[in-house]
Amino acid sequence: MNISPYPHLQQQTRKPLTLADFARMKAEGEKIASLTCYDASFAALEDRAGVDLVLVGDSLGNVIQGASTTVGVSLDDMVYHSRITAAGLERAFLMTDLPFLTYATPDAALAASHRLMAEGQAKMVKIEGGAEIAETVSHLTTYGVPVCAHMGLRPQLVHKLGGFKVQGRDDAAADAMVRDARLLEEAGADMLLLECVPSTLAARITAAASVPVIGIGAGPDTDGQILVIYDILGLSPGRKPRFVKNFMADADCLDTATADYVAAVKDRSYPAPEHGFK
């Protein structure tokens, strides 16, 4: 499959990306294209489509294991899928989620991150939380673990929240999220991820942050975008979150659908206004 006519592929080299590349992309206003991934074949597909950042998400509880939440995903599951995803990557940077209750103390987070990095070949770990995980982020940073802090809608808290709902809608919650983003950055977070927050709040946090901010359901103004790979390929059954776009609808194969997603993030045609929240 020859997908070379894409402008973003003509500009890219096959050299492995590093955190410095994401800092440069933020500074230059080049959007970071990210997708989730769970195995080597999809990793190779995403890598040749020009995806910059690959996340082995605990969403594998939903899309691989068929559960309705991510709560049951184990660290062994994450290590396994991280390792088999890493095997398919050449250029893209690999980030892996720490699953529910594997980072409840700083030392537990360090031990779990060790497994994701040493066995799972992750180059960065992602943990869900705000100010309350700042100490953990600081501990990981001290020992050289790159960290992304996942704020806004935190799917691991589904049973506390009572569902998957937009976060940071009132002024007090929005101000708290802005403060937490700053604290996490000061604690050493290398990246932030915002899920399901009003587009205006995501723009505010992105403008204030010196590290790259990736969004999902966070509007067009974050430094990058992420979606679940099966959602862009039309493989997810049932009602879709409003930020999802099926790129398979206008594509003739998986390679063009995935490259079309990357191109749409790069040229800012995804996300459109209807994919964001007020």
Ligand SMILES: Nc1nc(=O)c2c([nH]1)NC[C@@H]1CN(c3ccc(C(=O)N[C@@H](CCC(=O)O)C(=O)O)cc3)CN21
């Ligand atoms: N296939 C898949 N895609 C995802 O994006 C995803 C997963 N699984 N599993 C883990 C979490 C769960 N996510 C979700 C799930 C549902 C909504 C949702 O239905 N949101 C409503 C917002 C409701 C409101 O307005 O408060 C929506 O209409 O989009 C959002 C994120 C995102 N993640």
Ligand SMILES: CC(C)C(=O)C(=O)O
């Ligand atoms: C949706 C993304 C951000 C995630 O955390 C996951 O796939 O688990």
Ligand SMILES: [Mg+2]
């Ligand atoms: Mg996750």
